[in-house]
Amino acid sequence: MTGTIRVALAGCGVIGRNHARVIAEHPAFTLVAAVDPVTGNTARLIADHPSTVAYTGLADALREQNPDLVVICTPSGTHLELARQAVEAGTHVVIEKPLDVSVARAADFAALAEQAAGRVVTVISQHRFDPASAAVARAVQDGRFGTVTSAVASVAWWRDQAYYDGGAWRGTWQLDGGGALMNQGVHTADLLLWFLGRPVEVQATAGLLAHDRIEVEDTVAATVRFESGALAVLLATTAAYPGLTTRIQVHGTRGSAVIDNDRLEYFHSHTTGSGPAGAGSVTGGALTGNQAEAEVGFDDTPAGPRREDDFVLGHRRQYDDIARAVATGTEPAVTVQDALRSLAFVRAVYVSAALGRPIAIADVLAGEYSDVHLDVRPA
Known part of the structure; x- marks a missing residue:
């Protein structure tokens, strides 16, 4: 064209x-x-x-x-x-x-x-296009973290009651499709799958803990097993006053990385220094903040607090x-297909929370559990 x-x-x-x-x-x-x-x-x-x-x-x-x-x-x-x-x-x-x-x-x-x-x-x-996300995905693909073993993803946000009351479709299964995970956490779930690969099974628990007059969850926690054998923990909530950051940690046998609010907060690989970081500490070949961003080759994300422009x-x-x-x-x-895989993953989380047992993502993709609905509303 x-x-x-x-x-x-x-x-x-x-x-x-x-x-x-x-x-x-x-x-x-x-x-x-x-x-x-x-x-x-x-x-x-x-x-x-x-x-x-x-x-x-x-x-x-x-x-x-x-x-x-x-x-x-x-x-x-x-x-x-x-x-x-x-x-x-x-x-x-x-x-x-x-x-x-x-x-x-x-x-x-x-x-x-x-x-x-x-x-x-x-x-x-859009978060696949953040320099931090792209850098971590590239490091995983290039083997800079060795064998990726685990990840922790957290979306700890706050939405007041007025947010849900502000639109009749919000907080409904029919039009919103879910709550804290489907609406606020789906991008982080997508990045988790991008970094760790194909998810195999999830086990989850969900609740409606801080809001009224909605059908969907405001808090959900899940554990995930991937085809590679890697394990992950995922939390998504709109009940974390006053609203914290979105954070993803990726861990491997030769390195780890942390993305916080779309910024590369920490990066360590066996290629970044002469020795491994100490247990539970940022030492040796570990890089943080602007050093980490320089190591993976970008500097176009503004430092400091988020500006209005950063959201687009x-x-x-x-x-x-x-x-x-x-x-x-x-x-x-x-x-x-990328989006379908992320949607099936989110749906598997909801099915697991509804049934109280592990759910295979392949079964959800195959059309099973279509009649299973999560009810988090108080009796």
Whole structure:
């Protein structure tokens, strides 16, 4: 494709407006349509992007604007209905996380996407494009940590009751698909799978501990066994006042790394120094902070507290990849199959919490347990 990629954005809430900002600032894209049944949402978006035309339905935008790309930022349970419309109309498609709330629907869509020759279909996993995440993934692939043995992932956030009361779809199984893990923790779960490989089995416990009037969990803890034999612990919560950082530790026989709030906080490999770090301490060949980032070759993530702009840096990098994939006709860095695997993993966590026993991810992908639902509400 030559020239500007014309974009129709479906879903003009908070995350949709973030996408609109990134799209408008990117030289490869032009935002031509804003789609949302809530006219107040499109009005707020168009106030910032006045050349964009408002629509209440995607079909009209597809027919009148003939976009090259549809970006879907609606509630999670509606993603694939719109994505299917876009694919069948012949456009490229970008879907905000998660792919959907149903593994069965996601698997059907993955098959459709594979048949969409010449079209880019991708799912937002913007943290795969953070320099820290990319550096750790590269170190794992290059064997710099030796045999990867374990990981610890924690998403310890706070969402007050007003957050859940602010939208009728929030905190519902039908449209949100889950709580702290599906909504807030899915990116961290995706990184865990990216670093450690194919998950085999999970065992989990979940609860609703700090919120009212929602169906889903606000706290979940899981242990994970991977195909390689590696083990991981995952915690996701929106009940950690006042809200702490997102943190991933990756451990191996020859090194370890820690990512905290998208920054590479710690990096040690047998290639970084003359000796191993001491037990439980940062010594020997271990690097921290800016040293660690210099070691793995990046310095473009700003130091210090997060700025407002930092929250869209990953999206900007992923849109670079989307533009490349559209222009060259090649596969995007994040595929629908990647997103399907992450969704099946999250679903397996919920099934395990509901049944109180280990669950094989392969069984979830095969369509088992589709009728199992987690109920965390007080009796």
